[in-house]
Amino acid sequence: MSSNDLVLSVDAMGGDNAPGIVLEGLLTFVRAHPNARALVHGDASKLSSFIDQHAELKAACEIRHTDKAVAMDAKPSQALKGRKDTSMCNMLESVKTGEASVAVSAGNTGALMAMSTFVLKRMPGVHRPALTALWPTVRGSSVVLDVGANVEVDAEQLVEFAIMGSAYARAINGLERPTIGLLNIGSEEMKGIETVKGAAELLRNLDIGLNYKGFVEGNDISLGTTDVVVTDGYTGNIALKTAEGTAKFIGGLMRDALKSSPVSMAGGLLARSSLSKLKDRIDPNKINGGVLLGVNGIVLKSHGGATAEGFATALRIAYSVGNSTFIRDVEESLTLFKASQTDTRETIVS
């Protein structure tokens, strides 16, 4: 394996259909990015025959053997305790040592969050990393965080999320100054919970180049009103799963509707290709880039049940974030933010 391009570190044993879909996804990815390199962590006996069969994979990949893997249903604390030599832990270690720039896993989400934070450590100035989703919208996709890592946060943490989400939107959606919204409720008078109000106050007064637009409501997420939507992990997780449930419900109704009579069925057949494009727009495999922001390194989380195509999408996102100035952007903004906070405190004290 030469290393004239970005090196990805891949957990080949994570996910419901590992290592099959991981390897197929890798193949799709390296065909599109022939200069990329990958360290593939997992059971060599299960990986080598497929890799050996495909010259592109063989050229791009280096197997790092281990027969230990984190179970999909392991509790984060168990996984952390038994992490040694698991494919997930080795994947992260490769990023820590600098051998690779980004890590990609379709494994156990809780375990990946806990282990990433433990192995890679938090970036300076970040209280807690945030799980970040790409959310399909009318305008394309928005970055939503936190969607599950932190159930309770304070105002300063929400500002950290805004900084990280903004840098991420810049890295993957190519936006110069992504707009940022704070998720809140509609009532004019009370305008949400204290932490959200506190974060709004901080963001309004912060002069570090963030493009803060104000409060957004639940329906604004799918509208794409802002490029970044900031919230706590409890609310964000519930919003994300509510949207998934709603999409599934409507999809089911649509399928039933198109089967309800021979005439409807004929209509459904005629409209099939258009409706399948619709499905693509909301298919999690097409927008498959959960990412843990705020650790020293870039850790992409693919859906556990992703298809090979979905895993390839996660690899593509990892590749583009890895080639961006994301880490430097976040570090700079965090430094400015923390300095501004110190200034404020000193002003108050003096």
Add this chain to the structure above:
Amino acid sequence: MSSNDLVLSVDAMGGDNAPGIVLEGLLTFVRAHPNARALVHGDASKLSSFIDQHAELKAACEIRHTDKAVAMDAKPSQALKGRKDTSMCNMLESVKTGEASVAVSAGNTGALMAMSTFVLKRMPGVHRPALTALWPTVRGSSVVLDVGANVEVDAEQLVEFAIMGSAYARAINGLERPTIGLLNIGSEEMKGIETVKGAAELLRNLDIGLNYKGFVEGNDISLGTTDVVVTDGYTGNIALKTAEGTAKFIGGLMRDALKSSPVSMAGGLLARSSLSKLKDRIDPNKINGGVLLGVNGIVLKSHGGATAEGFATALRIAYSVGNSTFIRDVEESLTLFKASQTDTRETIVS
């Protein structure tokens, strides 16, 4: 107006298209429920000609004139201050005096919540009333509360919501022992915020006939996993609006898809009647019964932009709740709950 059946108190001046849709909705409603009676609060000069033209309405309705109305964009505090003689306030006063059993308004939500609580007062044992939605699901509809009245709650309030939501599901969906879920996030280890964990503890140990099933996640709402979903008003409002935004987004994609080519368009036309049935299932006008639970009386909130059909739905729901044992059910359960709490405290103290 005779009063041999339930009397509804209606705010004829509330809503984006008042009083037109209110009167048309009333007409639809009284045709189906010829024994029901209604006090119609609003500007007689705008109401009487329509009512006089329809014998059914004339027989069922009594106009209570006022030319004052609450503006749709008024802040709750403003509306409360200037409430005197508004159609909304008079509507509530009719319930307070016992002239009518239920109030129905399509007016300003924040104003209606504030004024209902002020005029009707909280039920004994209720800390704060909760705004409650009927949520379309795979299984029909579920009761979700709070969807916006209380941004921050404690564990005991969540139990009060469970009690009220359960009685409401019994009243409108005819369920004997509605199942109850607490909205939470998926992570096994941390299982959500402290208040939710506290409420779960209370509900598990409470022996007052509630059918508590445990935690549910965002996607469970549309699945209809439980008949009642309990959450705080901040999370509930965001979940509701996120679902609305998602449904709108997918609906827009579907329309675009069916217009994208002549063949798809033909397919869409063939499937039209089935797809319109689909739309009915998620049309807010077909499930239009926001209700403020926890005040002394029943206050139905129709969507501000509801059609006449939507307003008629709200009237039908009001009618069936008014004819149910809802208030008594809630009072009994709350008394039992509060007594059990006292017992617990005494046990701890002794």
